[in-house]
Ligand code: SF4
């Protein structure tokens with residue numbers, strides 16, 4: 475990623491004229507998370523907590539223990555005018571998974587039971603994922619698990635224009651950048667950013 479003041483969404487050549495994508499609701503991307511995480515940011519947590527009618531700090535604490543875990547995250551930042559930037563590494567929140575197939579707690583009978591309140595990462599897949607739209611290699615790797623991405627590579631599915639893709643990808647970038655700045659302000663102490671987390675969650 476680059477300096478936000480000149481941040482430009484990079485699209486792989488293949489996606490410069492748009493992306494085709496129609497989810498087939500197979501639920502495969504909601505399980506088997508050994509290869510990755512579903513990251514959640516403050517807005518995602520607020521929306522989910524509201525949807526699940528979580529009340530007060532103790533409610534949030536229980537919600538976090540059951541559904542969330544602390545995961546590693548990173549962000550490349552270069553100060554405006556600086557010659558070089560650096561990649562910062564810090565903690566973030568992701569979904570805790572369950573069962574032998576490591577599925578999301580909210581996947582029941584192969585359906586997302588929090589569809590209208592699902593996190594940005596779930597809503598934005600794949601057009602808002604910078605790491606997919608800027609790399610055909612990553613896109614192909616993810617397609618091994620996702621039939622809709624396989625179709626997409628053959629230009630099958632609903633059409634999303636370049637403008638739509640850039641809008642979603644920008645939203646992802648801004649969300650990650652905002653979280654980076656909040657963490658930086660709190661000396662990268664996630665317990666200060668999310669006071670409802672218990673210290674035990676850092677040791678898991
Ligand atoms: S793996 Fe692909 S097709 Fe299946 S639910 Fe996820 S996005 Fe949809």
Ligand code: SF4
Pocket residue numbers: 503504512578579580581585586587588589592593596
């Ligand atoms: S919130 Fe819904 S879409 Fe997202 S991983 Fe869980 S079940 Fe899948």
